[in-house]
Amino acid sequence: MTYPTQPTASHFIGGKYVEDTAGTPIDVIYPATGEVIGRVHSATPAIIDQALTAARAAQAAWAAMTGTERGRILRRAADIMRERNHDLSVLETFDTGKPYQETSVVDATSGADALEYFGGMAATLTGQHIQLGEDWVYTRREALGVCLGIGAWNYPTQIASWKGAPALACGNTMVFKPSETTPLCALKVAEILFEAGAPAGVYNVVQGLGDVGAALVSDPRVDKVSLTGSVPTGRKVYAAAAAGIKHVTMELGGKSPLIIFDDADLENAVSGAILGNFYSSGQVCSNGTRVFVQKGIKDAFLARLSERLADALIGDPQDPATSFGPMVSARQMEIVQGYIAKGQDEGARLVYGGDRVARGGFYLQPTVFADVTDDMTIAREEIFGPVMAVLDFEDEAEVMPRANDTEFGLAAGVFTRDLTRAHRVAAGFEAGTCYINTYNDAPVEAPFGGSKQSGVGRENASAAIAHYSQLKSVYVRMGDLEAPF
Numbered sequence: 001m002t003y004p005t006q007p008t009a010s011h012f013i014g015g016k017y018v019e020d021t022a023g024t025p026i027d028v029i030y031p032a033t034g035e036v037i038g039r040v041h042s043a044t045p046a047i048i049d050q051a052l053t054a055a056r057a058a059q060a061a062w063a064a065m066t067g068t069e070r071g072r073i074l075r076r077a078a079d080i081m082r083e084r085n086h087d088l089s090v091l092e093t094f095d096t097g098k099p100y101q102e103t104s105v106v107d108a109t110s111g112a113d114a115l116e117y118f119g120g121m122a123a124t125l126t127g128q129h130i131q132l133g134e135d136w137v138y139t140r141r142e143a144l145g146v147c148l149g150i151g152a153w154n155y156p157t158q159i160a161s162w163k164g165a166p167a168l169a170c171g172n173t174m175v176f177k178p179s180e181t182t183p184l185c186a187l188k189v190a191e192i193l194f195e196a197g198a199p200a201g202v203y204n205v206v207q208g209l210g211d212v213g214a215a216l217v218s219d220p221r222v223d224k225v226s227l228t229g230s231v232p233t234g235r236k237v238y239a240a241a242a243a244g245i246k247h248v249t250m251e252l253g254g255k256s257p258l259i260i261f262d263d264a265d266l267e268n269a270v271s272g273a274i275l276g277n278f279y280s281s282g283q284v285c286s287n288g289t290r291v292f293v294q295k296g297i298k299d300a301f302l303a304r305l306s307e308r309l310a311d312a313l314i315g316d317p318q319d320p321a322t323s324f325g326p327m328v329s330a331r332q333m334e335i336v337q338g339y340i341a342k343g344q345d346e347g348a349r350l351v352y353g354g355d356r357v358a359r360g361g362f363y364l365q366p367t368v369f370a371d372v373t374d375d376m377t378i379a380r381e382e383i384f385g386p387v388m389a390v391l392d393f394e395d396e397a398e399v400m401p402r403a404n405d406t407e408f409g410l411a412a413g414v415f416t417r418d419l420t421r422a423h424r425v426a427a428g429f430e431a432g433t434c435y436i437n438t439y440n441d442a443p444v445e446a447p448f449g450g451s452k453q454s455g456v457g458r459e460n461a462s463a464a465i466a467h468y469s470q471l472k473s474v475y476v477r478m479g480d481l482e483a484p485f
């Protein structure tokens with residue numbers, strides 16, 4: 001079988017595809033079959049230099065355009081992305097293995113939302129006037145310069161767009177390095193932005209392993225680093241950026257709590273737990289993987305959950321009927337299998353799944369453990385796969401400190417019909433993104449990001465503007481100036 005997935009070349013720099021086959025080859029593997037469907041090359045020092053030179057050269061003219069002009073280009077790119085949603089979704093499914101049923105509604109569409117939202121906002125970015133008697137200060141909101149985006153593999157189109165759209169709206173240029181596991185989709189984002197009118201060099205993509213990311217982070221031509229990845233990578237990237245006193249956004253991992261009280265609507269609570277654990281085969285950073293279920297509803301919850309999981313359609317992810325696909329890679333599947341074994345070894349009760357699916361590719365069954373305790377490995381570490389840990393609790397006072405007892409703070413959710421309790425619990429969560437009677441919605445209009453070790457900064461909404469621009473204060477004196485001598 002041949003796949004329409006081999007890109008024209010590995011990198012997109014200065015408005016065109018660029019290749020340097022001296023770089024380490026990176027095979028693109030289709031997770032549903034394990035077949036090689038493309039090959040790119042990791043960026044050589046010459047490619048890294050070319051990308052940063054192009055981004056630097058394009059930045060001043062891009063920032064000098066009016067916000068309306070920049071915004072028009074971003075909104076045109078959003079329109080193109082929506083027109084090509086089908087093809088982009090098929091590519092996203094090849095890149096990640098996520099079912100087309102998902103990719104056709106959350107990847108290019110959410111990328112387009114970001115381009116449209118920040119495109120609309122570009123013309124509204126202004127400074128402030130601060131009157132001081134007859135003197136005054138005005139502030140200018142200025143671009144940071146060249147922004148570096150580094151992506152994870154679970155949402156390649158979305159991450160490339162969520163970082164690119166606010167960066168470009170503010171007058172920055174970008175060099176984006178996708179995950180080596182999913183190198184294809186970001187190239188399409190770059191192509192579309194260029195086609196929409198972004199001048200050459202405004203948005204560039206270079207491929208590479210972690211060493212390429214590291215070389216880019218420490219290059220003095222980079223002014224800001226935005227990483228989506230794991231906490232261990234975040235520590236390294238944050239430290240390297242700190243050496244150059246660079247701005248950072250860190251969108252890192254999580255082990256988020258989802259609390260289900262016994263007054264919750266059972267069907268909605270089960271839906272929330274499914275969305276928060278099994279969407280994208282569990283490969284979502286904000287997943288609510290520690291599901292605390294109040295004792296009164298526990299049996300009913302587990303029974304209904306098992307019934308609903310039996311309805312998952314596991315199969316060819318390009319088939320629109322498929323609702324559950326493979327893990328992204330053999331390596332990720334093995335990591336998750338290791339956690340499943342550890343759950344069993346440490347005494348958790350396997351109530352659903354736990355095995356590979358009998359077909360090619362990297363499929364694991366949706367897996368549920370009950371009777372999980374707070375100290376078990378599967379309740380403490382981010383698994384990043386389809387493994388739900390169900391923990392029991394008695395009451396709110398007991399569950400809240402347990403929910404917050406984690407180094408992570410990305411997301412948290414609560415299901416209850418008690419209005420005041422819902423808001424009290426949301427206020428008590430130590431997490432950046434919280435949900436009441438829903439889970440994992442991420443509209444561009446709402447800030448998204450983590451607290452504690454899950455991150456620094458926010459993506460989406462007007463909050464992102466603060467992380468892709470800086471304020472300059474200009475003091476204006478109207479009268480004479482006194483000095484001590």
Ligand code: NAD
Pocket residue numbers: 150151152153154155177178179180208209210211212213214215217228229230231232233234236237250251252253254284285286382384410450454455
């Ligand atoms: P990862 O940390 O292994 O890699 C992320 C990216 O960093 C890749 O592009 C990789 O090549 C690059 N990288 C690795 N070492 C580097 C270094 N020393 N310097 C610079 N770049 C380096 O993460 P992953 O396995 O690709 O993705 C899964 C992780 O991402 C999970 O922990 C998940 O929770 C997290 N994630 C977070 C969010 C969020 O918005 N908070 C979203 C998606 C994924």
